[in-house]
Amino acid sequence: MASSILHNSSLAPSSANTFHIVRRFVTAVSTYSHAETTPSLRPYLVRRTPSKQLPIYHVTKNGGNKKLTKIGKVEGDTAALTTELRTVLALDEKECRINPLTGHVLVKGHRKSEIIKFLEERRF
Secondary structure (H helix, E strand, O other): OHHHHHOOOOOOOOOOOOOOOOOOOOOOOOOOOOOOOOOOOOOEEEOOOOOOOOOEEEEEEHHHOEEEEEEOOEEEOHHHHHHHHHHHHOOOOOOEEEOOOOOOEEEEOOOHHHHHHHHHHOOO
């Protein structure tokens, strides 16, 4: 039964029944040239998000009383990043720490602009 359907000339593809699929691909040119082109000599790496932004976020806890800045996507020696942040931003040991479960670096206060400047100076 199935073979008779396949061999039926009325169902065979003809030039009137064929469809041509046209695909168009748009390529975007990126002007971003930091971390992908120049490898860092530092023992840590902060990967950018898919939208080429640094993964630095303001976090508010305890009803808005506790303000933190979170640095995500850190690879390598996270302790080296925290020690550099402490020296450059003049932070105490308790003000800059590593979350051992997630690997995120948490900095006390909303200091996103300072941390972005710190990382961009180091070509991240």
